[in-house]
Amino acid sequence: MTINIGETVFFGAARFCRVGMAIALLGIAGCSSTNTSRPVPMAENAGPKDTGTFPNLNIPPQVANKQFTADESKAKLAELKAAKNGQGAKSAGGAAGNQAALTDLAKKHGPQTLEQIEGKCDPTLDPTCK
Template identity: 75%
Template sequence: MTIKFGETVFFGGGHFCRIGATIMLLGVAGCSSTNTGGPVPMATDAGPKDTGTFPNLNIPPQVAAKQFTETEKNAKLAQLKADEKGQGAKSGGAAVTNQATLTDLAKKHGPQTLKQIEGKCDPALDPTCK
């Protein structure tokens, strides 16, 4: 009995028709609008305009900003390089290239950080803090 019921509901042709009709009714119901104010006005200057002539592609476009000269470019690049070197000095000096040093740092970093965190306490949060 349940097998026959399952075949009828899930695989019968009528089921697809019922689903299609339901989708159609939901779609039509979704198209109705409660806005009675009329159509939304469109911008009058939106989109391309037909001027009756062909565009002249030989006219160079206007630039949005003044272009850098070669000396300005070199000055800005030098400033960026100096800032980059300054950032390297702030972060602890030169980059470590020795893999053994990096591995040792990775092993010690977690426990050292936990000792720093656990060693500090805030009396405002924990009145029993020493």
């Protein structure tokens, strides 16, 4: 009981003092006086200048190749869509397309894997193991 009271009195007060000191320091730092009543003078020749160093961000970059026209873009997009559809047609057949085969595989795969993990049946050591 005494320890809890001591923590509340001493550490609680110190926490408030630290927070108060931090607020005071931030207030002092934030209120430093600067003369903002006059506008800042601008350089006479303000603007982008070529300094001769790399990279010069004031010069637009050159394109690596000519850009696609709208017709070329449509042709390339049609070619990509045709390739996509061709890939989809290939994967639709076989065991992946047959839901019954996938369900049967799911029923058998789990128990077979557990048997191999538990060491009850190792097909590499015993070729007759199923």
